[in-house]
Amino acid sequence: MPDTRHTKYLLSEDEMPKTWYNVVPDLPRPPEPVLHPGTKQPVGPGDLAPLFPMALILQEVSGDQYIEIPEAVRDIYKQWRPSPLFRARRLEKALDTPARIYYKYEGVSPAGSHKPNTAVPQAYYNKQEGVTKIITETGAGQWGSSLAMAGAMFGIEIEVFMVKVSYNQKPYRRSMMQAYGASVHASPSDLTQAGRAILAQDPDSTGSLGIAISEAVEMVATSGGKAKYSLGSVLNHVLLHQTIIGQEALLQMAQADDYPDVVVGCTGGGSNFAGISFPFIGEARKKGLNTRFVAAEPMSCPSLTKGVYAYDFGDTLGMTPLVKMHTLGHDFIPPGIHAGGLRYHGMSPLISLLHDAGVIEAKAYHQTSIFEANLLFGKTEGILPAPEAGHAVKGALDEALQAKEEGKERVILFNLCGHGHFDMAAYDAYLSGKLEDYEYPAEAVAAAQARMPVV
């Protein structure tokens, strides 16, 4: 009889890491410079100052391995952190696998996902530098609601451009932002030139993260210095803040007296995958371990598995600096899958570099397979995951089933980055057989990639 006793690994608040983990010293080569969209020359910290407070810009370019978490940030982290790490014994039993499956659970935060890990420090550093208003965008709304919460806590006004397909699919996330006091616009909107340009081309546009970024950046640029911009993924400092996840998981795996053979996370812009994996990538380098790292992404928006590694804009209209990353083309509009948090044309430059260098692997999944995995997970472990998080569940299931086929042990650690309580309409669609899979839109991607800037 397999042991199905529940096992949870907890840390005390005193054991909560006091630093974030910067992966830059572990990279096989230095990060590529960020380029000015006009001159195509490397930008300096001063070029980013209209968008971000200086403390975050310095984190963006830092080469230090450890960066201290301010006490005021740790104080709020303690509302939900340290988060639990579970051994998924009931799931293992259902799969009849020799693999040992562990998951770190970030759905215990007040917003129900990992996003507050960076929303809180971003609001904190903005507050420190006297910023009174932050403008951002959000896909599924996990990021927007987290920043809205952090804004309420620090007394900063928050304005959010929310991708229209999610605004309609997930109205409860919009309400949540408003409950925290934020104002929310469906993007594309008629509030910006960027939004109006998209609507002129396609009045029925359901939007994309890239378009919403264009709108938010334009709004900041035209605010006369009255507002700063904030991003919930992609950038180095955002990924940095999420490494509290992996830092805790390292301590918890030690409690379990075990160590992962493979670390799995879902990827949209890359922040939760970075959060769980970067500290383990550091361990692998320092100790010469053969740990595998698997990024799980949607088949319909597969930036790592199908994108090119090249300089491109972070937004659809080409207003942001150019970054070297895996990209499907900055004006590619992904299909309206329910994992709205993963609908981004690009990928974090740090994760792109790690993928290009062969440090990490990537896999792409159809959304029906994600919901099938989530239902099995919910029935065995009790938690119904968000569609985004389901990509990591599916990736972990694949690893466990492969171990079973090979008849070998395998230790799997994955990041369950959020619960699905806001996504029950998507579960409904799946359960009633109405959830569609979208084939990889090869032609649209090729066309978008042909429109990328030449660097």
Next chain:
Amino acid sequence: MPDTRHTKYLLSEDEMPKTWYNVVPDLPRPPEPVLHPGTKQPVGPGDLAPLFPMALILQEVSGDQYIEIPEAVRDIYKQWRPSPLFRARRLEKALDTPARIYYKYEGVSPAGSHKPNTAVPQAYYNKQEGVTKIITETGAGQWGSSLAMAGAMFGIEIEVFMVKVSYNQKPYRRSMMQAYGASVHASPSDLTQAGRAILAQDPDSTGSLGIAISEAVEMVATSGGKAKYSLGSVLNHVLLHQTIIGQEALLQMAQADDYPDVVVGCTGGGSNFAGISFPFIGEARKKGLNTRFVAAEPMSCPSLTKGVYAYDFGDTLGMTPLVKMHTLGHDFIPPGIHAGGLRYHGMSPLISLLHDAGVIEAKAYHQTSIFEANLLFGKTEGILPAPEAGHAVKGALDEALQAKEEGKERVILFNLCGHGHFDMAAYDAYLSGKLEDYEYPAEAVAAAQARMPVV
């Protein structure tokens, strides 16, 4: 400057209580007997056997102070327990009160509320006695989704009658039950005589917990012994299971080196209020403390503040045994407030007795005041509470403001029984000014009370 540092009190899994706390030995007089609806004579355990497994019936009538929690139940409890206890320093600061406010947070469970505390043991005891199917009802869906989860874990089929107004207001709770594998019907339905009788009178009936109970009980009674019944509140054994909350809170208040002057919980059927308060009621009796206990209920369904203390049916159609409780009349249909979990005509017999004996107090609130309280709580503490839980928030705010007025310290402990992630439509209604308050329906209650059985 007040100290606004975040403070959370945690227990290790080893410290999780191994017993539930039975309040019966602490009552000022013995509980009143349950009567057969036909003969009006006291029922024995055998009379309840068609509805419940014997282990739960024995808990229902037990006079033992402590009842052991089975290891298999504790094992699943550990998925989310021990739950955190917080000191609400940011809220205290916003209120500028000398009161110290603590809250126990039950929204960390996979279902987002305290209901799994009893769903898991109920499924366990049914499984132990070979039951393969359980039929139940649910108001807002918190109970139904919790039993659906527990059923999935123990391999028991779950069928749920969900009050129609919530079925329509909260479709995500229905999807959640279905995701766990349960079947769900909007009540009143045409599947039972009870449902058809209500629909014949009023085809547009939005239902009530009382009607849904009638339907579930009838379905069990006509199942030929193939299904048992389960209730998510009201009964002694259900309240017993929830005392894990207060047992933990006692240990956590000791960690904080503090003790409540007043304990606050919301009441619908009474289970979460009992969960937090019963162990403290026991402490008060044994140590001669003057702790106050405040039950917070909706103004539109105020069973404790406006009900009579008398024998009445637990369901609308008069199929259940008669219990002595505070009741608005078994066929009173409460207005469709968003706190669907509190829309019940009666109150747990144990809590009714304690109220009648002056051990506990009760207060009634309008729903707009609940959402106002919840927004303040969300903006300061980060968590957006469920509308039901908001009654406890409001009760705690009132106590804190009274302490401020008196310029005196007061230690307040309340139970935050669930998060509001499924209730954002209600927040939306409040934020857009569309949330209505319902005056106390005095005439409808008087008419319903006139139709109560004569005992």
